[in-house]
Amino acid sequence: MKKFTVVFLSALMALSLAACGSSEQNSGANSVSSEPQSTASAAESAGQGTENNEGAADSAETGGSNILIAYFSVMETDGVDTVAGASRVAANGEALGNNQYIAQIIQRETGGDLFRIETVQEYPTTHDALLDFAYEEKAEDARPELASQIENLDSYDVIFLGFPNWNADLPMPLYTFLEAYDFSGKTIIPFTTHGGSGFSRTIQTISELQPDATVLSDGLSISRNSVSGAESEVIDWVNGLDLTSE
Structure with missing residues (x-):
């Protein structure tokens, strides 16, 4: 009986460890997926900055004679x-x-x-x-x-x-x-x-x-x-x- 109990507890611990590992992997995946979102925001900001610079250039050309x-x-x-x-x-x-x-x-x-x-x-x-x-x-x-x-x-x-x-x-x-x-x-x-x-x-x-x-x-x-x-x-x-x- 003791042997069965030990085996049962060992199996239960193994399952718990596997579940923890899976949770950490999912957490890591969420962290990685947030990076492309940040990159996209930076690209949009860069795009807006370019448009603003183009507008500034136009103004400079208009008043740059x-x-x-x-x-x-x-x-x-x-x-x-x-x-x-x-x-x-x-x-x-x-x-x-x-x-x-x-x-x-x-x-x-x-x-x-x-x-x-x-x-x-x-x-x-x-x-x-x-x-x-x-x-x-x-x-x-x-x-x-x-x-x-x-x-x-x-x-x-x-x-x-x-x-x-x-x-x-x-x-x-x-x-x-x-x-x-x-x-x-x-x-x-x-x-x-x-x-x-x-x-x-x-x-x-x-x-x-x-x-x-x-x-x-x-x-x-x-x-x-x-x-x-x-x-x-x-x-x-x-x-x-x-x-x-x-």
Whole structure:
């Protein structure tokens, strides 16, 4: 009887040990199967990181040009339509200021960055009132406060500078702008719209305000009466400058 009991107990112990071994193997299997899940999560995270990097690269390319197109433009709203003589033009169903329109063509051709020179004060949008306001500003030698600022100026080598010819001179906000920044070592390329005076002496004034910049004398001058049909002229002028956007 004792012998039977010993045999029975031995068999029972063997079964218990086998069960423990099986449980440990199952536990080990669960531990291993969790590793592929962690790897998959890492891969998904890596994939998301790649997408984010691609988005960042796109942003860098969009804002990574060495060309800036800065312009000042006031759109009149009275007097004449958008075709004949106004300081605005219709493009793709949208009314734009003359210099704004030209600046957008230059931006499209060069891949540069657009910057609108804006002031804290608002300008009249009717023709006669705007003429009077601009004349008074010039008589006072005013320096209107700017409402917009250039970021990362050091990244630009070429500055297209657009403005209307007011009273045979730069608009006074251009004086504020040119006195606020140092364009030393950069190339300034002027473009203007006018009522018959061309550039007057504005290019010389820009050179005086920025003596350490290279100011191109061969700027683009377009009559306000011709802006709506000037797209090809703007494109030919830009291509003739032989500029490349980096």
